[in-house]
Amino acid sequence: xxxxxxxxxxxxxxxxxxxxxxxxxxxxxxxxxxxxxxxxxxxxxxxxxxxxxxxxxxxxxxxxxxxxxxxxxxxxxxxxxxxxxxxxxxxxxxxxxxxxxxxxxxxxxxxxxxxxxxxxxxxxxxxxxxxxxxxxxxxxxxxxxxx
Numbered sequence: 001x002x003x004x005x006x007x008x009x010x011x012x013x014x015x016x017x018x019x020x021x022x023x024x025x026x027x028x029x030x031x032x033x034x035x036x037x038x039x040x041x042x043x044x045x046x047x048x049x050x051x052x053x054x055x056x057x058x059x060x061x062x063x064x065x066x067x068x069x070x071x072x073x074x075x076x077x078x079x080x081x082x083x084x085x086x087x088x089x090x091x092x093x094x095x096x097x098x099x100x101x102x103x104x105x106x107x108x109x110x111x112x113x114x115x116x117x118x119x120x121x122x123x124x125x126x127x128x129x130x131x132x133x134x135x136x137x138x139x140x141x142x143x144x145x146x147x
Contacts (some may be wrong), residue, residue, distance in 0.1 A: 001072045003131035004138070010108045013138055017101060019147040024094040026144050028077040035087040036141050037096035043137050044086050044103040047130055052120035055084055069122060070132035075140040107134060 002009040019039075024033040031039060045051045110116075110127070118124045125133070 001132045002139070004104065004107055004126070004133045004134040005110070005112070005131035009135050010104070013104060013135065013142070014101060015106075016142045016147040017097060020093075020097065020142075020145060024145045024147075027146055031087065031144075033092035033145055034092070034093040034096050035089075036092070036145060037100050038087045038091045039081070039085055040141055041096070041103055042136055043099050043134060044100075044107050046119060047134065048103065048106055048118055049073065050117045055082060055120040065122075070125070070129045070136065074134065075141075076145075080147055085126065104138070 004010055004013065020033055020037075022033065024034070026036070042051075111128055114127055116127060116130055134142070
């Protein structure tokens with residue numbers, strides 16, 4: 001499983017983001033490319049700034065879905081987005097692209113022994129799990145837009 005902490009996956013992710021255009025259409029889902037860029041910032045903000053966005057956890061989510069967040073499987077197309085992560089208002093492509101790239105850079109610069117607070121839904125994660133989960137989420141949405 002790739003991780004946003006590895007130099008190769010980090011560079012590849014930034015290259016894929018740079019390949020996006022403001023008029024790019026999704027292969028599935030309802031978000032515009034600008035909304036997707038804003039949406040992808042939220043998981044990184046959880047890791048970097050301990051934002052919880054009002055997300056709630058329960059035993060079933062942790063027991064059945066936590067491992068799927070960082071294992072080798074792909075996220076399904078058209079998976080439901082948590083309400084707190086939905087971006088429905090128009091967004092500026094250039095602004096959101098720059099903001100996402102800045103968050104990815106900050107995340108990539110964390111050290112392997114960095115202390116990250118527990119995820120508001122999935123609880124305690126290792127740094128390795130955080131890196132895999134962030135990559136997996138970004139990869140899912142970059143695939144959504146064909147890059």
